[in-house]
Amino acid sequence: MLRIEHYSKTYPGGKKAVDDLTLHVRPGEIYGFIGHNGAGKTTTLRAVAGVMDFTEGTITIDGHDVKKDPVGAKRVTAFLPDNPDLYEFMKGIDYLNFIADLYDIPAEQRTKDIAKYGDAFELTGNLGSPIGSYSHGMRQKLALISAFIRRPRLLILDEPFVGLDPSASHIMKGYLADLCRGGSAVFFSTHVLEVAEKLCHQIAIIKDGRLVKCGPTDELVGDSSLEDVFLELEGDK
Amino acid sequence: MKKFFALLKVSVKSMLLSSTNSQGGSRKRAATGVGAMVLIAFLGLYMSGFYSSMLMHALAPVHMEVLVFIFMGMGALVGGLLFTAFAVKGVVFGGKDNDLLLSMPVSSTMLMASRVSAIYLENLLFALFVLAPAGAVCTFMTQSGVGHSVLFWVRLAVAVFTLPLLDTALSVLMGALVAFLSARVTRGVLGQNIVMAVYMAAVFWFAFNVNGMIEGLAANAAGVKESLSWAAPMLWMADGIMGDWGLLLAFAACCIVPFALVVFGLGRVYRQAVTAFAARSARNDYKLSAQSASGQKKALLAKEAKRFFGTPMYFWNAGIGLIMLVAMGAAALVMQNDLREFIGLLGGALPVMPMAALAMGFCLCTSAVAAPSISLEGKYLWILREAPVDERSLLWIKTGFELLLSLPCTVIGGVCLIIALQLTAPEGALLIFSMALFAGCHAAFGMLMGLTFPKLDAVNETVVVKQSLAVMLDMFVPMGVLGLCALLYWLGGRMAPALALALPLALLAVFTGVCVLILVKKGPAMLKAL
Numbered sequence: 001m002l003r004i005e006h007y008s009k010t011y012p013g014g015k016k017a018v019d020d021l022t023l024h025v026r027p028g029e030i031y032g033f034i035g036h037n038g039a040g041k042t043t044t045l046r047a048v049a050g051v052m053d054f055t056e057g058t059i060t061i062d063g064h065d066v067k068k069d070p071v072g073a074k075r076v077t078a079f080l081p082d083n084p085d086l087y088e089f090m091k092g093i094d095y096l097n098f099i100a101d102l103y104d105i106p107a108e109q110r111t112k113d114i115a116k117y118g119d120a121f122e123l124t125g126n127l128g129s130p131i132g133s134y135s136h137g138m139r140q141k142l143a144l145i146s147a148f149i150r151r152p153r154l155l156i157l158d159e160p161f162v163g164l165d166p167s168a169s170h171i172m173k174g175y176l177a178d179l180c181r182g183g184s185a186v187f188f189s190t191h192v193l194e195v196a197e198k199l200c201h202q203i204a205i206i207k208d209g210r211l212v213k214c215g216p217t218d219e220l221v222g223d224s225s226l227e228d229v230f231l232e233l234e235g236d237k
Numbered sequence: 238m239k240k241f242f243a244l245l246k247v248s249v250k251s252m253l254l255s256s257t258n259s260q261g262g263s264r265k266r267a268a269t270g271v272g273a274m275v276l277i278a279f280l281g282l283y284m285s286g287f288y289s290s291m292l293m294h295a296l297a298p299v300h301m302e303v304l305v306f307i308f309m310g311m312g313a314l315v316g317g318l319l320f321t322a323f324a325v326k327g328v329v330f331g332g333k334d335n336d337l338l339l340s341m342p343v344s345s346t347m348l349m350a351s352r353v354s355a356i357y358l359e360n361l362l363f364a365l366f367v368l369a370p371a372g373a374v375c376t377f378m379t380q381s382g383v384g385h386s387v388l389f390w391v392r393l394a395v396a397v398f399t400l401p402l403l404d405t406a407l408s409v410l411m412g413a414l415v416a417f418l419s420a421r422v423t424r425g426v427l428g429q430n431i432v433m434a435v436y437m438a439a440v441f442w443f444a445f446n447v448n449g450m451i452e453g454l455a456a457n458a459a460g461v462k463e464s465l466s467w468a469a470p471m472l473w474m475a476d477g478i479m480g481d482w483g484l485l486l487a488f489a490a491c492c493i494v495p496f497a498l499v500v501f502g503l504g505r506v507y508r509q510a511v512t513a514f515a516a517r518s519a520r521n522d523y524k525l526s527a528q529s530a531s532g533q534k535k536a537l538l539a540k541e542a543k544r545f546f547g548t549p550m551y552f553w554n555a556g557i558g559l560i561m562l563v564a565m566g567a568a569a570l571v572m573q574n575d576l577r578e579f580i581g582l583l584g585g586a587l588p589v590m591p592m593a594a595l596a597m598g599f600c601l602c603t604s605a606v607a608a609p610s611i612s613l614e615g616k617y618l619w620i621l622r623e624a625p626v627d628e629r630s631l632l633w634i635k636t637g638f639e640l641l642l643s644l645p646c647t648v649i650g651g652v653c654l655i656i657a658l659q660l661t662a663p664e665g666a667l668l669i670f671s672m673a674l675f676a677g678c679h680a681a682f683g684m685l686m687g688l689t690f691p692k693l694d695a696v697n698e699t700v701v702v703k704q705s706l707a708v709m710l711d712m713f714v715p716m717g718v719l720g721l722c723a724l725l726y727w728l729g730g731r732m733a734p735a736l737a738l739a740l741p742l743a744l745l746a747v748f749t750g751v752c753v754l755i756l757v758k759k760g761p762a763m764l765k766a767l
Binding site for chain 1: 521523537539
């Protein structure tokens with residue numbers, strides 16, 4: 001589903017944020033991407049989502065090259081940044097319809113999906129209010145709903161659990177699993193190692209822009225915990 | 238005091254950086270900031286100098302120069318109020334760094350004072366641009382010689398420094414009211430639009446009647462001064478500038494006391510005010526019904542329209558030229574007999590169609606809709622970047638939105654002028670065609686300026702719409718093109734009548750072509766690089 005081959009990103013001034021990263025996410029997989037602050041996680045996710053340009057390597061999503069066919073790649077992708085800023089001059093329902101229009105989602109399907117996810121995240125009643133009046137958690141939920149109604153082949157999430165209440169986190173994990181059962185894939189970054197350990201089929205650990213370890217969660221963790229493995233690889237233990 | 242100056246430095250720096258672009262090195266940023274300030278200063282000084290000399294020309298012979306300072310003082314007060322009242326909502330009560338600064342170990346009064354002082358500095362600049370030319374005019378155009386004394390300039394300086402205190406106090410109170418209404422009233426945007434419409438109507442009324450008023454003033458200057466007793470502080474200021482130190486001190490007290498009351502009064506409840514104005518609670522009674530679908534382009538255009546009509550600051554600043562264009566056409570129709578009589582009196586001294594084109598072009602210049610649209614995306618740019626829409630389409634939709642607004646207004650205003658001025662069919666067609674071309678050139682140029690001088694990190698839309706370099710250039714460069722067209726018309730007319738129209742049209746076509754070509758070739762890459 002997602003193929004990142006020898007991807008590197010150098011910022012103006014010469015700082016190499018990510019260096020020669022290669023990893024593959026297969027359909028039906030939840031892939032966790034962990035690393036310390038500034039390791040290059042967000043830079044990688046933004047490049048995969050087509051939000052940010054990159055210097056070297058190739059990224060393909062469901063066969064679409066992010067550089068050569070960006071619109072095709074974006075059509076099958078949904079991206080949720082760590083702190084989603086949404087149009088404050090719009091009402092929640094207007095934003096969802098705006099996104100649905102950009103992705104050519106038929107009226108009947110969007111009505112059904114907005115009702116499904118809106119009710120699940122307990123946001124339907126607030127959809128008539130301006131986004132400017134939403135709390136951080138409500139904005140996070142709205143952004144999540146806007147991602148789910150696209151029925152993406154690849155869902156990219158940057159720190160999705162930040163700002164969500166335990167109930168919404170639980171519901172989101174359920175929908176992520178549903179999405180993968182339908183043949184899609186999820187690629188997300190997190191600092192919550194317990195969640196990553198329980199939720200992910202595969203995990204990649206990145207340090208200073210370089211991939212230091214990746215593989216199936218069971219094999220990677222072995223008899224210890226993900227926290228122990230992470231701290232050991234980071235050199236803190 | 239050290240803490241106060243540290244806070245003031247942050248507020249002033251953010252205000253000064255507001256007109257620079259968020260890309261490029263410090264030299265480029267400084268240069269663009271200085272350029273923007275020079276443009277504002279030039280415009281302020283020119284307009285103030287023009288009206289001051291017009292007033293002084295009428296009033297100096299009857300020894301009522303004092304009225305010039307009354308009117309220019311009022312102009313500075315009202316103008317400053319318009320400039321800053323809506324900015325106060327964002328700068329003083331809605332700053333994005335409010336949470337951070339309120340958590341610091343500084344008193345809320347000090348924080349409030351630092352924010353208000355930044356507003357004061359903006360008003361001070363405006364007062365300087367308005368009153369200094371009035372002083373210069375007074376120096377050169379009066380026979381009494383009052384302006385030749387150093388003390389006259391000292392008194393003028395006292396007025397320049399104290400008047401903005403009153404302006405700032407009123408701005409903060411009005412801004413607090415706007416912030417309160419925005420937070421509490423369901424139709425806050427409508428309320429703000431109504432307030433702005435009333436203000437603009439007053440400005441238009443004043444502008445249309447200023448000549449008649451000045452003629453009347455000269456005939457009954459003393460009576461006019463007496464009738465202005467309701468604006469006593471302005472009278473004291475004017476009499477003070479002209480030599481009465483006692484009245485000048487009374488005026489200074491009238492400015493300092495309200496300012497101090499506002500700073501210390503609102504400062505004591507600043508934390509509560511910021512909390513109350515920010516607390517907009519979302520309703521939870523929405524019932525989901527069947528939704529309808531539309532295409533990508535329609536959705537993007539609707540989004541631009543929602544932002545334009547739903548943001549009073551954007552609508553009134555970018556849309557005022559188009560409102561003026563239609564209002565000018567309507568006024569020409571209503572007063573067509575007077576207009577024709579006036580043209581008849583000129584006896585062909587001025588070419589009617591090109592003058593109409595210049596007036597329409599000027600209105601179009603002041604409608605910077607596309608120029609700030611990239612900067613207004615700001616923190617929301619990720620939404621468009623993530624969407625399956627290519628950069629070229631995004632640019633054409635933003636440019637097209639300005640044309641969707643400006644072309645109908647151009648046609649309506651143009652047709653009204655054609656009827657009112659009794660232009661022939663070929664002249665009328667040429668007027669509409671040339672102005673439609675100019676509207677296209679303005680939209681494309683504005684888009685290019687928006688891409689070249691983006692301000693993606695602006696703290697609020699006021700900064701982008703009113704103070705950004707992209708908007709300034711989008712207004713003044715096309716005005717320069719209009720000036721060049723006028724020059725070419727004059728030069729062409731001296732060579733051959735056909736050239737008089739052909740040369741300006743050719744210039745417009747070339748300028749539009751170049752802008753569109755750059756936008757097509759470089760625009761998508763520029764947007765991608767932001």
